[in-house]
Amino acid sequence: MMEPLLSRLRPRKEQGTYALSLVYGKTVYHYLISQDKAGKFCIPEGTKFDTLWQLVEYLKLKADGLIYRLKEACPNSSASAEAAAPTLPAHPSTFTQPQRRVDTLNSDGYTPEPARVASPEKQRPMPMDTSVYESPYSDPEELKDKKLFLKRENLLVADIELGCGNFGSVRQGVYRMRKKQIDVAIKVLKHSTEKADKDEMMREAQIMHQLDNPYIVRLIGVCQAEALMLVMEMAGGGPLHKFLIGKKEEIPVSNVAELLHQVAMGMKYLEEKNFVHRDLAARNVLLVNRHYAKISDFGLSKALGADDSYYTARSAGKWPLKWYAPECINFRKFSSRSDVWSYGVTMWEAFSYGQKPYKKMKGPEVLDFIKQGKRMECPPECPPEMYSLMSDCWTYKWEDRPDFLTVEQRMRNYYYSLASRAEGSPQCGQVAEAACG
Numbered sequence: 239m240m241e242p243l244l245s246r247l248r249p250r251k252e253q254g255t256y257a258l259s260l261v262y263g264k265t266v267y268h269y270l271i272s273q274d275k276a277g278k279f280c281i282p283e284g285t286k287f288d289t290l291w292q293l294v295e296y297l298k299l300k301a302d303g304l305i306y307r308l309k310e311a312c313p314n315s316s317a318s319a320e321a322a323a324p325t326l327p328a329h330p331s332t333f334t335q336p337q338r339r340v341d342t343l344n345s346d347g348y349t350p351e352p353a354r355v356a357s358p359e360k361q362r363p364m365p366m367d368t369s370v371y372e373s374p375y376s377d378p379e380e381l382k383d384k385k386l387f388l389k390r391e392n393l394l395v396a397d398i399e400l401g402c403g404n405f406g407s408v409r410q411g412v413y414r415m416r417k418k419q420i421d422v423a424i425k426v427l428k429h430s431t432e433k434a435d436k437d438e439m440m441r442e443a444q445i446m447h448q449l450d451n452p453y454i455v456r457l458i459g460v461c462q463a464e465a466l467m468l469v470m471e472m473a474g475g476g477p478l479h480k481f482l483i484g485k486k487e488e489i490p491v492s493n494v495a496e497l498l499h500q501v502a503m504g505m506k507y508l509e510e511k512n513f514v515h516r517d518l519a520a521r522n523v524l525l526v527n528r529h530y531a532k533i534s535d536f537g538l539s540k541a542l543g544a545d546d547s548y549y550t551a552r553s554a555g556k557w558p559l560k561w562y563a564p565e566c567i568n569f570r571k572f573s574s575r576s577d578v579w580s581y582g583v584t585m586w587e588a589f590s591y592g593q594k595p596y597k598k599m600k601g602p603e604v605l606d607f608i609k610q611g612k613r614m615e616c617p618p619e620c621p622p623e624m625y626s627l628m629s630d631c632w633t634y635k636w637e638d639r640p641d642f643l644t645v646e647q648r649m650r651n652y653y654y655s656l657a658s659r660a661e662g663s664p665q666c667g668q669v670a671e672a673a674c675g
């Protein structure tokens with residue numbers, strides 16, 4: 239498909255208007271950017287934005303009436319674009335220096351649509367080579383501006399939905415920092431007059447704000463504008479279970495173990511910090527790419543008191559019963575050990591390539607099943623070492639269950655043993671295929 243490689247933005251004589259030109263194939267297209275009475279920028283019939291920066295970023299994500307979405311700026315247009323656009327940032331002029339986004343999942347550098355995973359893999363990406371391995375605030379210059387509440391003018395919210403839930407929807411966007419701009423996922427609270435909903439979202443933000451780990455989705459901040467918005471780093475590969483469905487042939491067991499090991503590292507960090515997640519499940523493990531997973535959704539999470547090892551819920555709520563340990567359901571008691579139980583269910587989901595746990599059973603029936611000493615069977619593709627670990631995660635008494643320190647170590651040993659076997663073997667792809675039974 240022909241793609242417009244070059245685009246250029248310049249001011250027109252007529253005050254407040256700009257000409258946007260792009261080359262598509264051999265044709266040059268010109269668009270007028272004008273401001274309405276309220277000062278908002280748009281192309282004719284297009285979506286309106288407060289600043290030119292937001293409009294340009296949006297047009298990179300969506301064509302919105304253009305012949306194609308924006309790709310690269312004309313090399314010689316930088317001066318004019320800078321001069322033209324006082325509202326564009328002085329430093330990483332997004333318009334003049336299109337960023338390569340190495341952490342998205344397809345090979346052309348930038349993916350507007352969520353949940354697309356490139357395959358087969360060309361060059362194996364490492365988590366530390368992505369832009370979401372370290373916090374965007376790890377740069378001391380950026381840290382100077384770190385605040386929980388973000389300015390609306392630095393945020394572009396596109397009408398591209400990454401996911402949805404009871405609270406509203408999660409949209410794709412861009413957040414402009416001092417020296418760079420980053421892709422973000424924005425949880426937008428649906429229009430609600432309920433103070434309780436806002437409080438709940440703020441609680442989620444407060445928890446995430448205290449966490450900083452490569453295997454956990456970081457909070458960038460909160461923005462209170464047309465709605466309450468939780469701005470997070472982007473993990474555009476979608477939830478783990480959806481990614482794995484129907485991919486038995488394509489994604490080897492070693493890749494599944496790699497992702498689960500990363501989840502274990504993130505959970506070990508939470509355990510050390512004395513936080514309980516309370517909603518660990520494959521649906522809440524998001525992928526950055528097929529070799530990089532992050533734990534997300536802290537909507538039910540709690541920080542434990544310094545001397546507490548568990549949290550007691552006042553009353554039972556809308557709970558993911560199939561992921562919950564017996565003591566959660568029986569006594570409303572939540573600890574890192576009950577997260578370990580959920581981790582076992584998450585392992586089962588992953589090694590069964592996205593199947594639903596306890597298939598035909600209803601939530602309350604599962605507890606009976608567990609009380610009788612029964613457990614889910616080993617998924618066909620699951621290596622015996624991994625089934626043994628998930629079975630240990632499903633130890634009835636929480637005191638006897640392993641903690642994440644142990645779980646992470648066992649995951650690591652297993653994953654590294656596969657990796658070293660693969661290195662020494664000419665048939666690396668098959669190394670991880672040893673299945674149960």
Ligand code: ADP
Pocket residue numbers: 400401402403404405408423455470471472473474475476477521522524534535536537
């Ligand atoms: P809920 O509390 O309703 O389960 P989640 O936090 O799990 O909400 O988000 C719902 C969906 O939104 C996810 O399944 C995912 O598709 C998308 N999503 C959430 N956070 C991100 C993120 N940081 N990056 C990309 N997509 C995300």
Ligand code: MG
Pocket residue numbers: 521522535
């Ligand atoms: Mg969720």
